[in-house]
Amino acid sequence: MAHTFDEKTTAQLNRAKEHFEQMFGKADRYLAVHAPGRSEIAGNHTDHEGGHVIAGALDVAINAICTPNNLGVIRVASVGYDPFEVNFTNLEPSEDEFLTTKAIVRGMAANLVKLGFEPTGFDMAVVSDVPGGGGLSSSAAFEAAAGRAMEALWEGGSEISAVKLAQMSQNTENVYFGKPCGLMDQLAVCLGGLAFMNFEDSSEPKAEKLDLNFEDYGYALCLVDVGCDHVAFTDEYAAVPVEMQKVAAAFGKTRLSEVPVEDFQARVNELREELGDRALLRAIHYWYENDLVDKRWADLQNSDIESFIALTNASGASSGMYLQNVSTSGSYQPAMLALGLAESILKGSGAVRIHGGGFGGSIQCFVPLALVETFIAQMNQWFGEGACRHYAISDQGACAQWL
Secondary structure (H helix, E strand, O other), X not given: OOOOOOHHHHHHHHHHHHHHHHHHOOOOOOEEEEEEEEEEEEOOOOHHHOOEEEEEEEEEEEEEEEEEOOOOOEXXXXXXXXXXXXXXXXXXXXHHHOOOHHHXXXXXXXXXXXXXXXXXXXXXXXXXXOOOOOOOOHHHHXXXXXXXXHXXXXXXXXXXXXXXXXXXXXXXXXXXXXXXXXXXXXXXXXXXXXXXXXXXXXXXXEXXXXXXXXXXXXXXXXXXXXXXXXXXXXXXXXXXHHHHHHHHHOOXXXXXXXXXXXXXXXXXXXXXXXXXXXXXXXXXXXXXXXXXXXXXXXXXXXXXXXXXXXHHHHHHHHHHHHHOOOOOOOOOOHHHHHHHHHHHHHXXXXXXXXXXXXXXXXXXXXXXXXXXXXXXXXXXXXXOOOXXXXXXXXXXXXXXXXX
């Protein structure tokens, strides 16, 4: 399928080409690769429980230029980072590579080899404006970019669907990158646009897209990087699905989507003794938030933006009180502080909530258009220049195109 890149993406690809030629020399032909960041619009920690999510691809992305090198290794050079190589004679996961880009490349190579692709060496120069560790799924974007590059450069396999690419990326994130996650991040990156996702059947998740710009309804989607890389809280993040699934396991199930809330309520006292209160609070959040996702999707379909805004605030309150993925232990509370300061500017208008995995990263704000400039300037004063940005939904999912 031929892809047409917009002006911004074309400029980023030109930067990647310049970096490629600096690092590897000129080539006869170039493969352009694009994979966007994403924003979780609704559904905080619902995907890994077989729940529902609304997510959107964003107008920030990983853009790369690739070409075969006939060297038997994958060489990656990202602007601002040290270059590295991956030898695909060893495609086993290694804990020494957890939370590294090298692990992502190795994991995606392993997944494509399992599909019958024959690996060959190539060079990849990368430019990214997806903030790393800021909750915009930079790792999922890199997974999708690497996967699309390998699909285009390697022979022996067949076309990979967006859902299949997302599942391969999730496997890479879990097994090679060392971070447990659901499928939302990867599927949003691979699909592009704004989409409702149903993860009840994890082998065949369902997705429905909607052409919508929040600006048309009077609001700007702003994300604020709170200055705390959520990688530092991987253990706290990992505890969320573990505790939710302990509740499910008490009913002989693997995910909370399989447990009727009425059955849970009938056994609260027993479960408190067995699992402790926090696991129960996180389960309560799942059922409440999953219902809010459905209601917010209906609001967006019906152009009822004010109901969407009100329910988004309710979602944020649930994450803070029940899911408890906003505060970190001790006096250092960057995400909670950011939420409080954002609300002090909005004064009851718009909506604020934790964004993505939580425990740092970024917060999400729907800001009335009349307040956008003031909001961004003030949040940047508190959290650093460029911390707060106004984003737009991007229709383009992960793709590769020969130039």
